[in-house]
Amino acid sequence: MDIKIPRGTQDIKPGDAEKWQFVEQKAHEICARYNYKEIRTPVFEHTELFQRGVGETTDIVQKEMYTFTDLGDRSLTLRPEGTASVVRSFVENKLYGQAEQPVKLYYTGPMFRYERPQSGRMRQFVQFGIEALGSEDPAVDAEVMALAMDFYEELGLSGLKLVINSLGDQESRKAHREALVNHFEPRISEFCTDCQERLHTNPLRILDCKTDAAHELMHNAPSILDYLSEASTQYFEEVKSLLDEMGVAYVVDDTLVRGLDYYNSTAFEIMLEGEGFGAISTLSGGGRYNGLVEELGGPATPGIGFAMSIERLLMALESQGIELPVNAGLDVYMVTMGEAADRKGSVLLHQLRKAGLKADKDYLGRKPKAQFKDADRKQADITLILGDQELEAGVINVKYMASGEQEEVAIEQLAERLTGGY
Structure with a gap:
C-alpha cells in the first residue's frame, strides 16, 4: 500500500x-x-x-x-x-x-x-x-x-x-448593521447564498465576501466610520x-x-x-x-x-530573497582509519558533544576519501583525522577547513583545545 x-x-x-x-x-x-x-x-x-x-x-x-x-x-x-x-x-x-x-x-x-x-x-x-x-x-x-x-x-x-x-x-455596530441591511436587502438576490444567509444574521460579514467583492454595492456600502x-x-x-x-x-x-x-x-x-x-x-x-x-x-x-x-x-x-542566518553545519567531523581508531573516535565524539560542540562521524564503514566528502557535505568547520598511527602516539590531527591549516593535538586535550580552553 x-x-x-x-x-x-x-x-x-x-x-x-x-x-x-x-x-x-x-x-x-x-x-x-x-x-x-x-x-x-x-x-x-x-x-x-x-x-x-x-x-x-x-x-x-x-x-x-x-x-x-x-x-x-x-x-x-x-x-x-x-x-x-x-x-x-x-x-x-x-x-x-x-x-x-x-x-x-x-x-x-x-x-x-x-x-x-x-x-x-x-x-x-x-x-x-x-x-x-x-x-x-x-x-x-x-x-x-x-x-x-x-x-x-x-x-x-x-x-x-x-x-x-x-x-x-455595541452602539456603533447596531447602527451600522441596520444601515448595511437597508443597503444590501433590495438587491441581495444578486449575491451569493452565503451573503444572503448573512444579511440578517451578520451583515458585516458580507463586506468580507470574496465571491461578490466586485459588486457595485460593495464599493458604496455604508462605512462603519460614519456610525462610530x-x-x-x-x-x-x-x-x-x-x-x-x-x-x-x-x-x-x-x-x-x-x-x-x-x-x-x-x-x-x-x-x-x-x-x-x-x-x-x-x-x-x-x-x-x-x-x-x-x-x-x-x-x-x-x-x-x-x-x-x-x-x-x-x-x-x-x-524577497532574504536568507535567514541559520547554520546547519557541524563544528567537527571525525575521520577515522582502522577499527581501533573508529572505536576511539566514537568515545571522543561523545566528549566533544558534552563540551557543547556539534559533532559527527561516518557510520557506514566508508573509505577516508568518502569520509572527507561527507565532512564537506555536512559543512564541518573542523575535520579531525584519527588513524591507528595517531592513536598509538596519543595525538589527533585537527584540520581547520576555512584556512586549510592543520595541527596535532594531544587526544586528552582535544575537547579543551576545540572549545578554547587553552
Missing part, C-alpha cells in the same frame, strides 16, 4: 526545519522584550468553544472545522485558531485574578482548517499569536500592532503595510495618535472587517506589497474582542491580539 501525506499538510524536512526554528526563536525573543509569556493549549477542544467563541456564522465554524466524536460521545474539534483556546484557558484557570495585569500571553502551534489547499493556505498550518487581556487602554492596541510590525521588520521584510479600522462599540459613537471615535483617534508618535506607519481602510465574529473596536491587518508574493497579500491580522471572555463564562474583560501564519512568513522571506 502506497501511503502518502494527507492533502493540505506538509513535511518540514531538515534544511527547512532550521528556518522554522529561527523564526520561532525570534518570536520568543520579541515577546520577552514586550513582556508576553508563553501559553500552550490543547490541539483539540470541545466543539462548543469554537461555535461560541469564533461565531456560528463564520466560514470557519460552518465549513472548515475538523470535528469528530470521541469514544465518550463528546464532540471535539481540532483547533482552527488560537484565541478561543487562550481565552478559555484564561477563564478556566482564573488568570483574571492574578496580580499581574493585564495578562499578556503568546502561543505558537498547529491549527487545522478544512479548506482548498493553495500556496500559503494549508489544512494544517502553524500560527504565532499574542493576546493581551485585562486592559482597554489604546496604548495596548498600539503595542500589539507595533510588536507585529517589529517582528516582520527585524526579519528583514520590506513593503509592509499596516491597515487599520474601527468596528466600533463619540466614545469609539475618540478611542480610535487615540490609537492612531499613539501609532503616529511611535513612528508606526499605517493606513485606514473602512472596509476592513476580519473574518471572526468576536472582533470589535480596533481591527487591523498587515499586508505585503510587491512582486513575487502577489499584488498584495495578508500576512497577519487581529484586533479587539471585548466581550469574548464573558461569552466563554468569565468576568467582563477586554482583550486584543493578533495571529500570523509561519508558512506565509517564510514564503514572504523567500519572495
Whole structure:
C-alpha cells in the first residue's frame, strides 16, 4: 500500500526545519522584550468553544472545522485558531485574578482548517499569536500592532503595510448593521447564498465576501466610520495618535472587517506589497474582542491580539530573497582509519558533544576519501583525522577547513583545545 501525506499538510524536512526554528526563536525573543509569556493549549477542544467563541456564522465554524466524536460521545474539534483556546484557558484557570495585569500571553502551534489547499493556505498550518487581556487602554492596541510590525521588520521584510479600522462599540455596530441591511436587502438576490444567509444574521460579514467583492454595492456600502459613537471615535483617534508618535506607519481602510465574529473596536491587518508574493497579500491580522471572555463564562474583560501564519512568513522571506542566518553545519567531523581508531573516535565524539560542540562521524564503514566528502557535505568547520598511527602516539590531527591549516593535538586535550580552553 502506497501511503502518502494527507492533502493540505506538509513535511518540514531538515534544511527547512532550521528556518522554522529561527523564526520561532525570534518570536520568543520579541515577546520577552514586550513582556508576553508563553501559553500552550490543547490541539483539540470541545466543539462548543469554537461555535461560541469564533461565531456560528463564520466560514470557519460552518465549513472548515475538523470535528469528530470521541469514544465518550463528546464532540471535539481540532483547533482552527488560537484565541478561543487562550481565552478559555484564561477563564478556566482564573488568570483574571492574578496580580499581574493585564495578562499578556503568546502561543505558537498547529491549527487545522478544512479548506482548498493553495500556496500559503494549508489544512494544517502553524500560527504565532499574542493576546493581551485585562486592559482597554489604546496604548495596548498600539503595542500589539507595533510588536507585529517589529517582528516582520527585524526579519528583514520590506513593503509592509499596516491597515487599520474601527468596528466600533455595541452602539456603533447596531447602527451600522441596520444601515448595511437597508443597503444590501433590495438587491441581495444578486449575491451569493452565503451573503444572503448573512444579511440578517451578520451583515458585516458580507463586506468580507470574496465571491461578490466586485459588486457595485460593495464599493458604496455604508462605512462603519460614519456610525462610530463619540466614545469609539475618540478611542480610535487615540490609537492612531499613539501609532503616529511611535513612528508606526499605517493606513485606514473602512472596509476592513476580519473574518471572526468576536472582533470589535480596533481591527487591523498587515499586508505585503510587491512582486513575487502577489499584488498584495495578508500576512497577519487581529484586533479587539471585548466581550469574548464573558461569552466563554468569565468576568467582563477586554482583550486584543493578533495571529500570523509561519508558512506565509517564510514564503514572504523567500519572495524577497532574504536568507535567514541559520547554520546547519557541524563544528567537527571525525575521520577515522582502522577499527581501533573508529572505536576511539566514537568515545571522543561523545566528549566533544558534552563540551557543547556539534559533532559527527561516518557510520557506514566508508573509505577516508568518502569520509572527507561527507565532512564537506555536512559543512564541518573542523575535520579531525584519527588513524591507528595517531592513536598509538596519543595525538589527533585537527584540520581547520576555512584556512586549510592543520595541527596535532594531544587526544586528552582535544575537547579543551576545540572549545578554547587553552
